[in-house]
Amino acid sequence: MSDILRVGIVGCGEVAQIIHLPTLQNLRDKLRVTAICDVSTKVLDGVGEQFGVTHRFRDYRELVSSAEVDAVLVANPHVFHAEVAMAAIKAGKHVLVEKPMCMSIAEADALIAQEKQAGVVAQVGFMRRYAQAFTEAKRLVQELPDIRLARVHDVIGRNPLIITQINNVIRPTDLPKGAKEELLAKQKEMVTAALGPVQEPLDKTYLLLLGLASHDISAMRELLGLPKGILYAASRGPEGRTVSAAFDYGGFVCQFETSVDTVPRFDAHIEVYSPSRIVRVDYDTPYVRNLPGRLTVLEPGPDGMAQRQVSSTWKDAFEIEWLAFHENVTQGRRPKTSLADAREDLVLFREMMSLIQGGSPAADMRERVVARA
Numbered sequence: 001m002s003d004i005l006r007v008g009i010v011g012c013g014e015v016a017q018i019i020h021l022p023t024l025q026n027l028r029d030k031l032r033v034t035a036i037c038d039v040s041t042k043v044l045d046g047v048g049e050q051f052g053v054t055h056r057f058r059d060y061r062e063l064v065s066s067a068e069v070d071a072v073l074v075a076n077p078h079v080f081h082a083e084v085a086m087a088a089i090k091a092g093k094h095v096l097v098e099k100p101m102c103m104s105i106a107e108a109d110a111l112i113a114q115e116k117q118a119g120v121v122a123q124v125g126f127m128r129r130y131a132q133a134f135t136e137a138k139r140l141v142q143e144l145p146d147i148r149l150a151r152v153h154d155v156i157g158r159n160p161l162i163i164t165q166i167n168n169v170i171r172p173t174d175l176p177k178g179a180k181e182e183l184l185a186k187q188k189e190m191v192t193a194a195l196g197p198v199q200e201p202l203d204k205t206y207l208l209l210l211g212l213a214s215h216d217i218s219a220m221r222e223l224l225g226l227p228k229g230i231l232y233a234a235s236r237g238p239e240g241r242t243v244s245a246a247f248d249y250g251g252f253v254c255q256f257e258t259s260v261d262t263v264p265r266f267d268a269h270i271e272v273y274s275p276s277r278i279v280r281v282d283y284d285t286p287y288v289r290n291l292p293g294r295l296t297v298l299e300p301g302p303d304g305m306a307q308r309q310v311s312s313t314w315k316d317a318f319e320i321e322w323l324a325f326h327e328n329v330t331q332g333r334r335p336k337t338s339l340a341d342a343r344e345d346l347v348l349f350r351e352m353m354s355l356i357q358g359g360s361p362a363a364d365m366r367e368r369v370v371a372r373a
């Protein structure tokens with residue numbers, strides 16, 4: 001294999017068109033898109049023409065077995081992630097699977113077992129954890145002598161509020177009638193398979209956790225470790241898309257809050273408080289590329305003043321994520337955002353969903369994660 005990794009993309013929607021394809025074009029010395037797959041011919045040909053990709057498939061099975069492909073980006077809807085990632089791993093391809101890696105712990109276990117057998121690199125697309133502001137924050141948090149409080153906050157406007165203002169995405173408007181309803185039914189079925197019967201709108205709560213909150217919870221775990229337990233979790237609103245929870249770290253509590261609404265803005269941050277230093281990472285929307293991630297450190301300054309130091313960079317988190325993937329594949333390294341790592345989110349989400357539905361908290365989450373890993 002040459003140093004240039006040949007990437008096949010399954011699912012050429014919003015995230016592929018706005019983010020991954022332009023990112024990969026920018027990284028053409030190391031990564032090249034050689035094949036694409038989408039169930040929509042309109043999307044497939046439109047994206048193929050726009051980005052000059054000639055190997056085009058409507059069935060992902062053909063893409064994952066193509067000799068033109070070394071690695072597969074899984075970027076179709078959540079419900080297909082496990083199925084496509086599994087087929088790619090079985091075909092001996094490296095995989096970068098968009099978050100969420102899959103819908104259930106059972107799917108995660110099957111993927112992890114297959115990954116071990118195949119010996120390929122499988123990485124999960126938590127790009128926020130590759131952002132420079134985050135990795136620097138991690139270094140600073142490790143130096144904190146004593147953490148008293150942490151806060152994870154992700155309250156944003158619905159994606160289309162931003163995307164329709166700035167992008168002209170090719171949409172799959174040619175799919176057969178009923179395709180959308182079929183997808184929603186499959187989604188509901190898979191939520192039930194993951195959690196047992198869930199009353200509406202709590203199925204949407206689980207989807208919110210898998211979709212948006214997986215970014216936050218996985219970053220929280222990398223920054224602070226696994227919580228000992230969850231003190232409470234609650235979902236509110238008729239759409240089930242506002243969640244708050246408190247993670248128990250023993251010496252401190254991490255407050256968590258997430259919601260999606262109709263106010264066009266992006267307000268996502270993690271903040272860690274020690275008695276003499278506050279470290280905070282802010283994220284902006286990923287749909288506007290190269291927006292700086294911001295690291296803020298607040299501490300006592302001279303003459304009784306508070307000193308705020310803000311560092312930002314235009315280095316795109318997705319680029320760093322892809323470069324890490326390239327390095328992991330070419331140097332045979334295990335990604336920090338591995339399948340086993342992402343499984344920990346699923347265990348936390350199952351526990352949160354149990355609490356949201358009136359269950360009692362587990363004695364020690366960490367034992368639970370390890371025992372079932």
Ligand SMILES: NC(=O)c1ccc[n+]([C@@H]2O[C@H](COP(=O)([O-])OP(=O)(O)OC[C@H]3O[C@@H](n4cnc5c(N)ncnc54)[C@H](O)[C@@H]3O)[C@@H](O)[C@H]2O)c1
Binds near residue numbers: 038060076
């Ligand atoms: N890392 C991030 O910040 C980030 C941001 C956005 C989306 N995502 C993830 O990426 C995934 C895709 O999101 P999106 O917003 O691009 O969705 P989207 O609906 O815009 O695009 C999905 C595309 O997949 C195609 N598709 C559907 N079923 C398919 C199948 N079986 N095989 C091949 N193609 C199929 C659709 O026709 C569509 O073009 C989601 O899982 C989402 O969570 C991650």
